[in-house]
Amino acid sequence: MTTRTISLERPPASAAGVTVMDTQAPALASEPERGPLMWIVTGSDPQSLQDNITIAVRKAADHAILAGEGGILVTQHGYGDFTVQVDITVPYGQTMERRVC
Numbered sequence: 001m002t003t004r005t006i007s008l009e010r011p012p013a014s015a016a017g018v019t020v021m022d023t024q025a026p027a028l029a030s031e032p033e034r035g036p037l038m039w040i041v042t043g044s045d046p047q048s049l050q051d052n053i054t055i056a057v058r059k060a061a062d063h064a065i066l067a068g069e070g071g072i073l074v075t076q077h078g079y080g081d082f083t084v085q086v087d088i089t090v091p092y093g094q095t096m097e098r099r100v101c
Contacts, residue, residue: 037063038085049080056084057095064092077101 039056043049053074060072064086071090075083076099090096 038083041082041084043080049082053082053084056082060084060086068092071095073098075100 039059041049041052041056043052057072057074064070064072067086069092070086070088071092072095073085073087073090074095074097075085076097077083078101081101087096
């Protein structure tokens with residue numbers, strides 16, 4: 001699994017960042033190209049965390065639109081630790097949230 005940091009066009013002032021993981025998750029049936037399906041999101045304060053989640057959700061939505069299937073799953077793993085991913089179990093066009101902490 002390879003991890004790399006996304007370059008943000010206009011990063012929030014105090015953002016810890018958004019990281020993309022190239023996962024081995026099941027590929028979407030009509031996936032146009034193999035690309036990142038999961039974004040790791042962190043933040044040093046509530047505002048930067050929200051800004052980074054919003055960026056990751058937009059990037060995931062772009063990917064889902066290109067693939068034509070799958071929705072967005074936002075998972076909270078801890079206070080400031082989230083993942084955002086395109087998930088084929090989430091209906092296309094929808095965003096679901098879950099907590100595993």
